[in-house]
Amino acid sequence: MDRQQRESLAGLTKNWPSAMQFDVPMAGYSTLRAGGRAAALIDVHRLSELRRLLEQLHEQQLVFRVIGRGSNILVTDKGFPGVIIRLKGELEQVDLVEASDENSDALETKKIEGGELLINAGGGCSLGNFLTWCAQQGLSGLEFMTGIPGSVGGAVRMNAGALGGEIGDCLHSLECVDACGSTIRVPRSDLRLSYRKAELVGRDRERDIDALIVASVNFRLMRVEQGEIRSRCAGYLSRRKGKQPTGVASAGSFFKNPAGDAAGRLIEAAGLKGRCCGEAMVSPVHANFIVNTGKSTATDILTLMEQVQETVFQEFAVRLEPEVEII
Ligand SMILES: Cc1cc2nc3c(=O)[nH]c(=O)nc-3n(C[C@H](O)[C@H](O)[C@H](O)COP(=O)(O)OP(=O)(O)OC[C@H]3O[C@@H](n4cnc5c(N)ncnc54)[C@H](O)[C@@H]3O)c2cc1C
Known part of the structure; x- marks a missing residue:
């Protein structure tokens, strides 16, 4: 620049x-x-x-x-x-979309079936704040996301998920801004959501999702009693505890799970738990976490990533793909 x-x-x-x-x-x-x-x-x-x-x-x-x-x-x-x-x-705010509001999303609330409600969450809203708000309002559907430390926009871009659920399951539509500054509405039907991946299909298929900023997201959620939602969230959180390293810098699972297997299982079986490069380490708690134990550089982390990929490939002929976005 x-x-x-x-x-x-x-x-x-x-x-x-x-x-x-x-x-x-x-x-x-x-x-x-x-x-x-x-x-x-x-x-x-x-x-x-x-x-x-x-x-x-x-x-x-x-x-x-x-x-x-x-x-x-x-x-x-x-x-x-x-x-x-x-x-x-403004881009972190959350609101219930009322059927009486004078906008196109509101008109669509009338079309939602089975007692679902339409909720608009800013792309910058932290998932933690969003889930707390949902619990306070008695809105259910995304409890399985409890403990994922991302934002609403980042989670949609990654189609983040856990324990069998994905954020895409509750999506209704997105409001995005493209690289020229124009706003675009993307209905759920124009998205292909797969494991840790969101792509555009349909009439917008020529556009690259990387060039879109998710400014806000409409979710379809169900009314459920607050206590029930809180206890589900607590249950999901306790299932994470003990299985993942805590109090140490990481980006969660570093690699995507290959079809039919778990990246962590392969890395552990290759004997790589505890392997270090500078101050980057394959976590001894969960082999699919690369942790920064101190002042690791990005190069240390990427060198360790390559060593893991190479060793797993030699042992099992599986090429692990990073889930972490390298910028
Ligand atoms: C301890 C820990 C546990 C984790 N557990 C899980 C888990 O269980 N399941 C899971 O799926 N992930 C997990 N993650 C990974 C991560 O939290 C998720 O991928 C999360 O959704 C990323 O959100 P973010 O806001 O941090 O995105 P970032 O890391 O900031 O960005 C990720 C990607 O999204 C894009 N992006 C961000 N915001 C927007 C936006 N508004 N519009 C368009 N693109 C955008 C970025 O350009 C980048 O490509 C974990 C991470 C940690 C550290």
């Missing part, structure tokens, strides 16, 4: 709730607590700001990447040459 581009981005965002920051170490924005620098980073608080920013980035031919809670990303030590965008403020 050259000086003129920096000046014009600084000028655009000067009076916004958060101004553009430059040359930002990404370790502070990733749960792995590692990573190179981004040329720029901004917290965007309104849909109008997001649209204006994307228009300008498009005009200046600058690359961007939206992140949520950084719980599934690793920026390489080379760094990211463009703008990292985070969704805050």
